[in-house]
Structures are given as structure tokens and as C-alpha cells.
Amino acid sequence: MDNSPQSISSTPIDVAVDSVSQSDVEIETHRVIHPDGSIVADRVPDLDDDEFRDLYRWMLLQRVYDDRATKLQRRGRLGTIASGRGQEASIAGSGYALSRDDWVFPYGREASMLVMHGLSMRDLLLYWRGVEDAARTEGANIFPLSISVGSHVPMAAGKAWGMQLADEDSITFANLGDGATSTGAFHEGMNFAGVLGVPAVFFCLNNQYAISLPFDDQTNAKTVAQKALGYGIEGIRVDGNDVLAVYNAVSTARQRALNGDPVLVEAVTYRRGAHTTSDDPTRYRSDEEVEEWKERDPLNRYQTFLEETDRWDAIDEDAIREEVEREFSEAVDAADAFEERGIEDIFAYLYAELPPELEHQLEEFRELLEERPEMYEYIEQRPKG
Amino acid sequence: MNATIIQAVNDAMHEEMANDDRTLVFGQDVAESGGVFRATEGLKDEFGAERVLDTPLSEIAIVGSAIGLATHGFRPIAEIQFSGFLPPAFDQLVTNASRIRWRTRGELTAPMVVRTPYGAGVRALEHHSESLEGAYSHVPGLKVAIPSTPHDAKGMLISAIRDPDPVLFMEPKRVYRSLREDVPEGTYTEPLGEAAIRREGEAVTVISWGAMMHNTLEAVENLGVDADVIDLRSISPLDRETILESIRKTGRCVVVHEAAKTGGFGGEIIATINDEALMFLEAPVNRVTGFDAPVPLLSMEDYYLPHPPRIEEAIAETVSY
Ligand SMILES: Cc1ncc(C[n+]2csc(CCOP(=O)(O)OP(=O)(O)O)c2C)c(N)n1
Numbered sequence: 001m002d003n004s005p006q007s008i009s010s011t012p013i014d015v016a017v018d019s020v021s022q023s024d025v026e027i028e029t030h031r032v033i034h035p036d037g038s039i040v041a042d043r044v045p046d047l048d049d050d051e052f053r054d055l056y057r058w059m060l061l062q063r064v065y066d067d068r069a070t071k072l073q074r075r076g077r078l079g080t081i082a083s084g085r086g087q088e089a090s091i092a093g094s095g096y097a098l099s100r101d102d103w104v105f106p107y108g109r110e111a112s113m114l115v116m117h118g119l120s121m122r123d124l125l126l127y128w129r130g131v132e133d134a135a136r137t138e139g140a141n142i143f144p145l146s147i148s149v150g151s152h153v154p155m156a157a158g159k160a161w162g163m164q165l166a167d168e169d170s171i172t173f174a175n176l177g178d179g180a181t182s183t184g185a186f187h188e189g190m191n192f193a194g195v196l197g198v199p200a201v202f203f204c205l206n207n208q209y210a211i212s213l214p215f216d217d218q219t220n221a222k223t224v225a226q227k228a229l230g231y232g233i234e235g236i237r238v239d240g241n242d243v244l245a246v247y248n249a250v251s252t253a254r255q256r257a258l259n260g261d262p263v264l265v266e267a268v269t270y271r272r273g274a275h276t277t278s279d280d281p282t283r284y285r286s287d288e289e290v291e292e293w294k295e296r297d298p299l300n301r302y303q304t305f306l307e308e309t310d311r312w313d314a315i316d317e318d319a320i321r322e323e324v325e326r327e328f329s330e331a332v333d334a335a336d337a338f339e340e341r342g343i344e345d346i347f348a349y350l351y352a353e354l355p356p357e358l359e360h361q362l363e364e365f366r367e368l369l370e371e372r373p374e375m376y377e378y379i380e381q382r383p384k385g
Numbered sequence: 386m387n388a389t390i391i392q393a394v395n396d397a398m399h400e401e402m403a404n405d406d407r408t409l410v411f412g413q414d415v416a417e418s419g420g421v422f423r424a425t426e427g428l429k430d431e432f433g434a435e436r437v438l439d440t441p442l443s444e445i446a447i448v449g450s451a452i453g454l455a456t457h458g459f460r461p462i463a464e465i466q467f468s469g470f471l472p473p474a475f476d477q478l479v480t481n482a483s484r485i486r487w488r489t490r491g492e493l494t495a496p497m498v499v500r501t502p503y504g505a506g507v508r509a510l511e512h513h514s515e516s517l518e519g520a521y522s523h524v525p526g527l528k529v530a531i532p533s534t535p536h537d538a539k540g541m542l543i544s545a546i547r548d549p550d551p552v553l554f555m556e557p558k559r560v561y562r563s564l565r566e567d568v569p570e571g572t573y574t575e576p577l578g579e580a581a582i583r584r585e586g587e588a589v590t591v592i593s594w595g596a597m598m599h600n601t602l603e604a605v606e607n608l609g610v611d612a613d614v615i616d617l618r619s620i621s622p623l624d625r626e627t628i629l630e631s632i633r634k635t636g637r638c639v640v641v642h643e644a645a646k647t648g649g650f651g652g653e654i655i656a657t658i659n660d661e662a663l664m665f666l667e668a669p670v671n672r673v674t675g676f677d678a679p680v681p682l683l684s685m686e687d688y689y690l691p692h693p694p695r696i697e698e699a700i701a702e703t704v705s706y
Contacts (some may be wrong), residue, residue: 079683130508130683147511148470162589182441184473211440212418218441226586241665252663270698283418343688361676365688378692 024231028223029268032244035296037304044309045247051096052306053315055243058092059299060317063111063325065121066273067129068328069111073277078128084109086241090205090296092116093246094173094267097254101170103141103159104116105152109205109271110175121331126338132187132345149210150176150183153202157189157262160198164260170201171257173250179210181224187231190264196355197260201253203239204264207271210282224266233262240269241298244305270296343369387570391561393535394424394500397542398462400572402432408546411438412447412464412500421466422502422561448474448499452551453499460546467642468503468555469512475520482551483526495565498545503531504556504596504643505680506690514680516595516644521553522653524623528552529621530577533598535566537618540575548577556597564599580624582631586611587706590631592654593641594618597691602640604696610704620650628654629662636667637703641696643689646674668706671699 032043047055066083084091087109092311095113098104104117112297115121118140127145137142143159146152154172163170180186181204193200204224208215223228227329228235234256238249248266253263266360270293274281306312347354347362371373388396402408403476410428412420419426429437440447444465451461465471478499486494505514521529530552532538532544538556545552583602588610593601596619605612613631617624632638638658640651651672658670673691680689 062509080510083448128679130686132682132685143395147513179442182443182446184443184445210413212414213439214439217439262671278421280418341685343685346676346678346685347687356676361646365676368698372694372698375694378694379687 004056014175022222022226025226025229027235030236030238030249031242033242033301033305035301037157037301037308039305039308043244045244045251049311049314052311052359052377055092055096055304056249056299056302056306056315057297057320057324058096058112058116059088059243059302060320061327062091063090063112063299064321064324064328065343069125070273070277072332073128079130080276080278082108082276083271083273084111086206086270087296087303088112089243090240090246090267090269093243094175094203094250094265097247097250098173099170101141101168102254102286103143103156103163103170103172105143105156105172105174106145106160107175107177107180107205108145108147111372113175114140114142120334122325123329125335131338131341133341133364138290139368140207146176150180150185151187152176152289153180153183153189155189156194156200156202157193157196158201160262161191161196165295168205170260171201171254173201173203173254176202176204177210177213178203178204178206178208178218178224179213180204181227182218190228190231190233194233198262199257199260200262201249201250202262202264202265203259205269206266207240207269209271209275209285212244213274228264233264234351236263236265238265238267240267241296241301243298243302251346353355386536386568386570387565387567388539389562390532390535390538390556391424393421393539393568394542395426395428396398397539397546398425398428400539401460401543401546402428402436406436407440407458408460408462409436410462410464411440411451413440413442413466415439418466418488422558423705424500424556424562425464433461443472444470445477448477449481450540451497451499452477452485454493454495455495455551457566458484461497462546463497463499465499466499467509467513468501468517469515470576471499471501471517474499478521478527478551478553479524483524486550487526494512494549495551496547496549498542498548498552498554500502500542500554500556502561503555505675505686506555506559506596508683508686510555510681511679514686516642516675518555518595518620519644519648519650519653521555521651526550527617527621528577529555531555531557531595531640532618533557533560533595533616535564535568535617537575537581539568540573541577541618544577547574552577555595559596560599575618576586577685578619579625580627581616581618582613582627583616584588584612584614586613588612589633589637589700590615590628590635591637591639591696591700592617592628592639594620595643597641600691600693601696604693604700607693608697608700609698612700623653624659625657625661628657632658632662633665636665637706638670639665639696639699639703640670641674641691641699642672643675643691646672648675649674668703671703673699
């Protein structure tokens, strides 16, 4: 006789089965400067006045960079770009908490953090003009932008592993969006980092959207920070529009990572611009929502703090603005002056040594270009690189 | 209806969703914003949120769940935003989609379509320009279709949706909007696995597919050569007969594709000709391809693609051999 159950009894079973759900986990959002301007005094980081000013400058640099790069794109002088507008506190605050010896794995919106970390603004602009040389990140501990979303997370774990084996006193720092936390690479990379106990900080800029997808549809988890628990690593949730809170969070995460406890930090913020210059955000979000977040502008929030703590008067905002505007203009000039490259660049660096077949393809192409100069008519004018 | 490729793709999905309510469309940004290329525009309004879904940024789950749905009687159409982001899901195509029928001896099947824009020439960032069709053609059990015209895009996509097996539908994004053509209203199909002859001639056979089809036609036109021009349309299964018949007539052949040369699908075509029609050849089969290098970023991108002069050179060489 077949004794296998054919259907499940509808009578509820009355035995105590414990479960854990996300409502059991309460995660505080770390703040120093509240949206209403009030300050949690004992959380104000121990920085001197120049450093407080610097932080403001880096935020402003991000704002100016995004505004002007967007304009350049519209004039056809840059390719598609991704703006960090609205995320200035997360970008500058996290960058400021890192050491130059740390290795940054960028995503693409974080101009000021990359410049802070040693990348030249010229190279950043060149990158958006589609010039590979710019991804060299000369003299800066910065990996190329991770265009394939989430793909850098396991790599950052591996690099941190290497740094640990080499007994270095620094970390890897991966920037990612909330969308990236849905990828397979994210999950595998986080798990690895947890198992190996590597010095890595994964910094998720939860800007509420992955192109058109709002955070609520990206995951059924209430927060990104709580995801850390599944991998046995630590999670921190911070107000991403509060630059001092972000600075605290990343400084703390960095310290823990150095002790072999990787950390996932979620900075809760908002992408106020379009996803990229090819995106039209009016298709998927309301003006009211954008307005609401404009009210929480990170620069205004920080300025309030500086005023409240009597530091604003010593800051010459016009001078700072002039300075970063000039820096941008000079970077554009330097990018414009960048030499045109040759077709060898297509073949270069793929292997340590150019294999014979590639050599052959290059030679053939070179000859053809000489013989058939009209070929250039088919080669469109690209933004000047 | 006068349509571009992107409109034809959109129209095909409208048709099949209306024809068969087991059809679902999902992927990143397909519902609310109509897809980054607007291929799925209007579908959500017409068919509702249950059948047209925005998914998380999860290529593995998009393709993997399509397999699960398909084995359960649905007809999933999954969009991968750019083919450069398909590699994480390659595992699902190889491990599950392509072999579920074989593995279960026909008990379970995966009638599904993965649509993805592919190819270079749109000033994109890294990983937005790939042409890895050769790699996908190498997966037994997976069909790989690549239309090059609006008419074929619509008819072939409807065939792909109705196909009892998994189909990777690669859309040549460089020509998404650059050409228009009259496309019949309503439902019609174009077969998968059958090449199309775009021009007839005696002197040489020129074979291509996708966006390169148009550069090839331009090259043939510029040269004024009396060529048979074949648009493969499907690279898996491959229409060997159309190729061989043409070679038996012309005795000469040039293959054009934008994917890297080594291991590219051109090699497979040449091997097929060697296997079946070597004695008809009057010249070695030539190929014009992308280089064995990643597609450069936008400042140098156009140097990579086989432009008409490169194609002309190869055809002229083959004809005068
Ligand atoms: C693996 C992969 N899939 C799809 C894309 C296309 N794409 C580029 S950015 C993006 C959204 C990313 O969202 P998120 O990670 O939240 O970062 P945000 O852009 O919001 O800062 C998508 C879908 C991609 N680049 N990589």
C-alpha cells in the first residue's frame, strides 16, 4: 500500500516552531545632523576647522563637477555620464574616511572621492570621453569603474584577502548601488569576505533607484544593511545626506575591517538627477518625490551645521566655488590637449606580449588605412579625446 | 506599417501577448520605463503588471526563472538589457535552459526567449558592445537568432516566442532605429533556421548577419560586384543548404561579422564550406571581422567595426583571386 501523504492536512499544527524575520532586527540609521538641523553633539567627529572646511569643499566639487560634466555631455563633448547629484555627502564623507593606501573599487558617480583619492580630474573626464588610457588611474589606488554592476564585489574581496596575506594596514573599499546588491556576484563576494574575514568595506549608496526600479521592488528586505547578517558580517545604516554621519560610519567600518571584520555600509540617499544622461527619470518617478529630497539637500544640511557651530563665517564659499570651477576648467583644457591616439591602442595591453595573430591583424589594418583613406569617412567624429 | 527594428520588436511582443496569455515579459526597466531602448514600451499598459514585470538587477535569476516558468507552461520573454551582461546568466543557459529537454528525455521543456541588444557602434561604455554570438552558438540545445531588418525582427521574434525550445534572440542595436521598412500588420512568422538571400549574383557569395549585414550590402553596392548576399538570420541552427547552394554557384565566398575573428562564427561557416563544398571553391574563403580585442571605448570604437572599405577590399581580393 502507498502510504505517502497525498495532501497536506489543513489543520494547523500546534507546535512551537521558532522563526526569525526581519522585524526582529532593528537597525538604527546613524545621524549627526538631523534633517531639522539639530545636532547630536557627542557624535561630531574630531576634525579641525580646516578639515570641516575641506569636507564642504569636496561636496561642492562634486556638485560643480556633476553640473558642468552634464552640460559638456549635452554639447557633445563627453559621452554618456552618470551624475552624483544628491549623493554628495555619501561620496565626500566616505572618501574622507579612507587612507590613500586603501584600494577603491568605484562605481561611477563618485567624482570627488576619486579625485580625493588621487585620480586626476582630467583622467576622469577622459574616461567619459571613451579614452582607455584614463582608466590607468596613475598614482592612485583605484580600480577601473565597475560597469558590469556588482562584478567588482568578489574582486574587492580577493584584493582585500591579498592585502591581509601581505600584512598591509589598509582595506579595499567597494562602491556599489542598491541594484548591485541583487546580483549573484554581490552575494558570492560578500559570503567570501565573511568566511575569509578580509579587510573590506562594501559601501552601498542606496539612492532609491536602479535606473527605473525603486528600492522596494529591488528587494523584499527592508534595508540593505541587514543583508550583512546573512553573510555573518557587520552592517551599518547611515543617513547618506549627512556628511558627518557618513564619515563616522565609514571610519568605524574601516577600523573593523582592519581587524578582519568586513562591513557592509548602507548610505541612505537619493539620486536627484537622471540615472545617466541617456535616461529620462520623469517616466518612473514623481516631481514631488524629487522635491522632497531636494529639501534634504546634503550641502544645505552641512552648511546648517557649520553655521550652528560657528564655523561658516570662516569659510569663504565664493572662493571655494571659484577654486573648484577653475579646477574643472583646467581639467577640461587638459583633456582637450590630450594627444590623439593611434590604432595600436586597440591592440595594446591585452597580453603582456602581443601575440603573432594580433600583430598580424594590426599590420593588416594599418596597411588598409593607408591604402583606403576613405575609410576615415566611415569613422565618425567622436568627442575630442 | 512602416517600422524600425525596435518598433518591429515591440510590435511582435504586442501581437504575441495578445495571441497567447501565457506570454510574460520581464527584465530590468521593461515595465515602467518601457526598456532602455523602449522595446517594451506600452506593454505594461496593455497587458498589466502581472504579465509585464520590472525585475531586480539579477541576470542569473532573470534567465533562470524564465526556465522555471517555461517548464510550467508559460511563454517567458526575458530581456537582458545589454548582451554584455549576459555572461553571469550564461551558466543558466548552458546548465539548464539548453539541456532540460535532453536531460529529462523530453519530459520537461523550456520554450522561452531571451532577448538582448548586442553589438558595437552606439558610443557605449565598457561591456555594452559585445558580439559573443559565436560562444552562444556553441551551446547545444540553444537556438541563436539574429534579425537584421524590421520585417525579420517581427516575424522571427514571433517564431522565437512560439518555438518549443529556448531561443537567444540577439538584436543588432546599432541599427535599431537607423532603417525603416514596411512591416505587415498583425501576426506573421519568419522561420528560424533559414537564411535569407538579400541579393542574387554569380561572382561571389557574401555572408553576414546583424548590423554588419548593412555594411556588407553597402560594400557590395559600392563595388558593383555581382554577388549573392546571404543574411544568415539564425546562426543556430545554421541553414547550411542555402550557403552551400550559393557556393556551388559562385565558387567564392566572403564572411563578414563584427565579433572577434578567432573562434568567431565565421570560422564555423568556413569549416562547413570546406566539409561540403571544397571542390567547388575557386578561391580561399575570406573573412572580415572585428579584431581579437575588446571593442574600444567610444573614442576609438569606430575603428573596430568592419566598415565598407574593409569589406570591399576582401570581396575584391576574393573575386580576383
Ligand atoms: C550586470 C549589469 N546588468 C545591467 C546593467 C545595466 N545597468 C547599468 S546601471 C544599472 C542600475 C544600477 O543601479 P544601482 O546599482 O542601484 O546603482 P545606481 O545607478 O542607482 O547608482 C543597470 C541596470 C549593468 N551595467 N550591469
